[in-house]
Amino acid sequence: DAKTTQPNSMESNEEEPVHLPCNHSTISGTDYIHWYRQLPSQGPEYVIHGLTSNVNNRMASLAIAEDRKSSTLILHRATLRDAAVYYCILRDALAGGTSYGKLTFGQGTILTVHP
Amino acid sequence: EAGVAQSPRYKIIEKRQSVAFWCNPISGHATLYWYQQILGQGPKLLIQFQNNGVVDDSQLPKDRFSAERLKGVDSTLKIQPAKLEDSAVYLCASSLDPWGETQYFGPGTRLLVL
Numbered sequence: 001d002a003k004t005t006q007p008n009s010m011e012s013n014e015e016e017p018v019h020l021p022c023n024h025s026t027i028s029g030t031d032y033i034h035w036y037r038q039l040p041s042q043g044p045e046y047v048i049h050g051l052t053s054n055v056n057n058r059m060a061s062l063a064i065a066e067d068r069k070s071s072t073l074i075l076h077r078a079t080l081r082d083a084a085v086y087y088c089i090l091r092d093a094l095a096g097g098t099s100y101g102k103l104t105f106g107q108g109t110i111l112t113v114h115p
Numbered sequence: 116e117a118g119v120a121q122s123p124r125y126k127i128i129e130k131r132q133s134v135a136f137w138c139n140p141i142s143g144h145a146t147l148y149w150y151q152q153i154l155g156q157g158p159k160l161l162i163q164f165q166n167n168g169v170v171d172d173s174q175l176p177k178d179r180f181s182a183e184r185l186k187g188v189d190s191t192l193k194i195q196p197a198k199l200e201d202s203a204v205y206l207c208a209s210s211l212d213p214w215g216e217t218q219y220f221g222p223g224t225r226l227l228v229l
């Protein structure tokens with residue numbers, strides 16, 4: 001499985017933008033970049049995913065570097081409810097066999113939001 | 116739309132006892148996953164079902180863990196006998212498509228083995 005590297009922790013202030021980085025230097029052409037987050041005492045929650053182009057949804061934006069070796073999850077205005085562990089995951093869209101649909105979670109980034 | 120349901124939410128057992136967890140995925144979701152999340156770590160996939168067939172169980176400790184998904188809907192995960200190192204949160208997830216583009220997770224079952 002292609003691996004991702006994220007900072008262990010980041011801090012932000014409420015109502016400020018947050019940029020969560022992810023490095024994936026060994027990404028392959030068929031790997032999608034997924035972001036999930038996990039709030040305290042809850043299961044992970046899908047945030048966003050993309051392949052090559054930047055993506056926006058109601059929760060966040062995903063900026064993907066031109067060489068696809070890194071990406072950034074952008075929370076435009078952090079709230080206290082955004083405090084969570086954020087996971088950057090690569091999913092091989094063409095994987096067969098036992099890798100089909102597989103998400104391999106790393107340690108993630110613990111985001112702390114200060115009031 | 117109802118989410119993924121899991122029960123029980125908490126379970127405390129002694130080592131060598133058995134325990135079972137239940138998961139009801141989102142209606143119509145053909146793919147179901149069980150993950151184990153040890154404190155301080157990300158979730159680790161234990162088993163993946165496509166309808167009632169197993170797609171991937173390579174990380175399931177088959178000497179003590181078993182899972183089934185009868186009729187391709189609900190699923191149960193069983194541990195027998197439990198060890199101390201099985202203390203973790205067991206998460207169930209489901210997805211509409213078989214390639215897991217978006218997985219929806221339940222709240223998890225927190226297991227403590229004493």
